[in-house]
Structures are given as C-alpha cells and as structure tokens.
Amino acid sequence: MKHPWTLLIACSLVFPTAAMSEVLLIDAVKAEQQANIPRPHRGESMKTVEQRFGAPDNKHAAVGDPPITRWDYPAFSVYFEYDKVITSVLKRNKPADKQ
Numbered sequence: 001m002k003h004p005w006t007l008l009i010a011c012s013l014v015f016p017t018a019a020m021s022e023v024l025l026i027d028a029v030k031a032e033q034q035a036n037i038p039r040p041h042r043g044e045s046m047k048t049v050e051q052r053f054g055a056p057d058n059k060h061a062a063v064g065d066p067p068i069t070r071w072d073y074p075a076f077s078v079y080f081e082y083d084k085v086i087t088s089v090l091k092r093n094k095p096a097d098k099q
Contacts, residue, residue, distance in 0.1 A: 037075055037076065037090060039075075039076050039078075039088040039090070040052070040053065040078050040085045040088045041085065041088075042084075042085055042086060042087065043084055043085060044084070044085045045083050045084060045085075046069075046071075046080060046083045046084075047083075049071070049078060049085060053073060056071035056072055056073050056078070057072050057073060057074065058071070058072040059071050059072075060072070066081050066082060067081070067082060068080065068081055068086075074091075075090065075091060076088050076089060076090050076091060077089050077091065
C-alpha cells in the first residue's frame, strides 16, 4: 500500500458521517414520539400536575438533598425537586413476551 494516509483520511470522513446520521434519525424518531404524549413541563407544581394528569400510579418518597421525588404514571415518570417538576421521562415500551 503506497499511501496508508489516504485510506485513513477516507475512513475518517465516511464513518463519522454514517454514525452521525443514525443518531440524528434516532433523535428525530424520539422527538416525534415525545411530541404526541402530553407530559408535565419543567417548573409546574405537584398540585398542577395532579390536577392535569390525575393521581399517579405510584408516589416514591423524596430522596437526597435537595429532595427529589418521583411520580409514576402509565406512560411517563415525573421527577420533582421540592414541589416543582424538573423533568418528565417517557417509559419504554416493553417487548411482548415470546411464546
């Protein structure tokens, strides 16, 4: 092989582009899925969340300092710092049991 640097440069240009396009596609699919499911927004109070979405399936006790609390709903979980939403996370779909 006369020019090993040519091969190295060619690979460095092709592989990152392919990997980046996969990440962008995954991000686009996730964004579309998340846009279709209403969830609490950052800064909302516990009271507002409960009024909008009803009582959660499960309320986990606060942990740490500052206290972080988690409420579980069927499609998502909500994380609070004190009584304000810091984030809400969609639950993954569980694959059907194989028979």
